[in-house]
Amino acid sequence: MFSHAARRCALALSLLTAAAATAQAPLQVEHAWARVSVPGQTSSGAFMRLTAAQALQLVGASSPVAGHVEVHEMKMDGDVMRMRPLPALALPAGQAVELRPGGLHLMLMDLKAPLQAGTRVPVTLLLRDASGGEQRLPLELPVSARAPAGAPAAGGHHHKH
Numbered sequence: 001m002f003s004h005a006a007r008r009c010a011l012a013l014s015l016l017t018a019a020a021a022t023a024q025a026p027l028q029v030e031h032a033w034a035r036v037s038v039p040g041q042t043s044s045g046a047f048m049r050l051t052a053a054q055a056l057q058l059v060g061a062s063s064p065v066a067g068h069v070e071v072h073e074m075k076m077d078g079d080v081m082r083m084r085p086l087p088a089l090a091l092p093a094g095q096a097v098e099l100r101p102g103g104l105h106l107m108l109m110d111l112k113a114p115l116q117a118g119t120r121v122p123v124t125l126l127l128r129d130a131s132g133g134e135q136r137l138p139l140e141l142p143v144s145a146r147a148p149a150g151a152p153a154a155g156g157h158h159h160k161h
Contacts, residue, residue, distance in 0.1 A: 027052050027091070027127060027137055031151035034108065034123070034141045035101075037115045044115050045072075046106035046123055046141055047099045047151065052091040059088045059134070060126035067110025069123065074102055083107075088128070100151070115143045 032048035061069040070085040099105045125137040
């Protein structure tokens with residue numbers, strides 16, 4: 001009887017610890033997805049909403065489906081839309097940062113095979129905190145021709161809650 005009670009207490013404690021760890025997660029990722037590609041297409045985009053518990057920087061990403069992954073920004077330069085890689089993307093504490101078509105996004109480059117709708121692709125985010133410590137956050141992104149329901153619309157960069 002004692003061992004049964006002890007096991008129940010241990011289970012309750014582990015569930016509380018897991019709930020606390022989830023609540024303390026360094027980065028919340030919502031509405032993540034990658035855009036389908038067609039044969040011969042060598043790049044595609046990945047999009048998501050990122051909300052950091054404390055100030056972080058997104059300093060890189062990787063995926064086994066791509067030769068390399070870069071954090072990109074698209075913005076108007078006069079009458080021309082320009083895309084450029086960013087060395088780091090600030091993720092202010094408690095502020096959602098949108099990665100979406102036509103704005104900030106991850107660029108999956110040198111694709112090894114087309115990204116097919118209905119599949120999932122692994123992407124690992126590289127994050128740096130204020131003290132210079134780095135951590136990796138592995139994700140599995142669904143591949144789709146369009147954003148999932150609830151995902152941010154195209155354009156724009158940041159969204160405050």
